[in-house]
Amino acid sequence: MAAKRFEEINEKLRRGEAVVMTASEFKRYVKERGSISLKDVDVVTAATSSVMSGVSAVFQIPVAEKGRFTRAVKAYINGVPAFPGPAPNERLGLIDVVVYGTSVSIDDPEYNGGFLFRDLVEGREVEVVVETREGFSVSRSLSMHDFTFARMYTFRTCYRNYGAFVNPRKEELETIFAVTPMKGELQEATFAGCGELNPLANDPELSVIGVGTRVLVNAASGIIIGCGTRSTREHPNLSVAADMWEMKAEYLGGFRTSAEPDAYISIAIPIPIVSEEVLKGLMEAVDEKLPMPVIDTNIRTPIAQDRYASVWQGVDYEVSFNPENCIECENCMVEQICPTKAFNRELKAVNPDYCTHCGACIHVCAGDAFSGKLGHIVVEGRLIPVVARFSSRAKAEKLAELLKKRLLEGEFQLMPPVEKLHCRS
Ligand code: SF4
Ligand code: SF4
Secondary structure (H helix, E strand, O other): OHHHHHHHHHHHHHHOOOOEEEHHHHHHHHHHHOOOOHHHOOEEEEEEEEEOOEEEEEEEEEOOOOOOOOOEEEEEEOOEEEEEOOOOOOOOOEEEEEEEOOOEOOOOOOOEHHHHHHHHHOOOOEEEEEEEOOOOEEEEEEOHHHOOEEEEEEEEEOOOOOEEEEOOOOOOEOOOOOOOOEOOOOOOEEEEOOHHHOOOOOOOOOOOOOEOOEEEEOOEEEEEEEEOOOOOOOOOOEEEEEEOOOOOHHHOEEEOOOOOOEEEEEEEEEEEOOOHHHHHHHHHOOOOOOEEEEEEOOOOEEEEEEEOHHHHOOOOOOOEEOHHHOOOOOOOHHHHHOOOOOEEOOOOEEOOOOOOOOOHHHHHOOOOOEEOOOOEEEEOOEEEEEEEEOEOHHHHHHHHHHHHHHHHOOOOOOOOOOEOOOOOO
């Protein structure tokens, strides 16, 4: 029945008669009118854009003429370790390598696989160095267009109800969950998760999102491979794959934290309205109801429960920059801590493609040049201000819009899952 409905919706899309809404449009429609029925909507596009550690890429790179060396032992791209194999590619002058988003460059502690992926997607040249079994190195400057394979694989992405992070201890905490060392005694909070826009929140029974579902990964067409690591029934997450050639740099990159740099990516998933149950799941996925565990970052244990409304309702999705307020400090803290390296003090400008609207600049800028409401989380009645967001609803909405456009323009077809997602725990 569901597969038939998929085909009916695809047919409506082909005829230009389907109604497609982004998750934001859907939530607004229901808020304003009180309800919605099967005849009002055919597809909802949901998306998330977030720091997600479980990101990797596989590249095949021609680095030398055939016969120059027998086998690659180690490789680096812009200093980021790239792991050769499993194919030995003996004497082919080619390397197959795996690069982790979180692997840090041996030359620059603030540059990692996430920044490398963004540079590659932007078409920049990178330096590939290979240490050979023979004991000499070969190096080449190449762009991703010279690679013969470039595919992103994720191990753990798109988490439903990720969480907020606090530090109840006295001492500051350097952690990957904060942009600057997290102040102690619950003075500040960070969080991750796009709440009611998250695709898995909008399909709570995982009835239309499954193995084989077509998705957009950083604007490129991709596919769900299965559940991700640490996926549970309550907190499912996904493993996806997508070729990198069509990705757009505004949706991915590196993300500096107070510990090691991490990586962020964006994923959009269509939710075809094949039944009343699917519609009900979408209607119930609202920020006011979606739980957000508040986690003691020291021991990675929940100490309270809040809702996503605290951080996504009545806030600004975008952070504003007013150059007139910039007092041109010699030591610009924003440039030093901006996790995506979006701010350039010389130019007094924010790169809109890089900025994830995390808001970390608001609290460190000496001249009040940045502004935006980030919300609070609540622990035992106490309001704790959010000082940095690890997810971007602004980028998630943009990607959901793009998926809607592609569906309406016939560039993206719906596929019923070939198998249900089975989380192990
Ligand atoms: S800290 Fe703020 S005011 Fe100072 S240079 Fe940087 S952006 Fe300008
Ligand atoms: S909001 Fe501020 S700190 Fe965050 S990415 Fe944008 S410019 Fe950088």
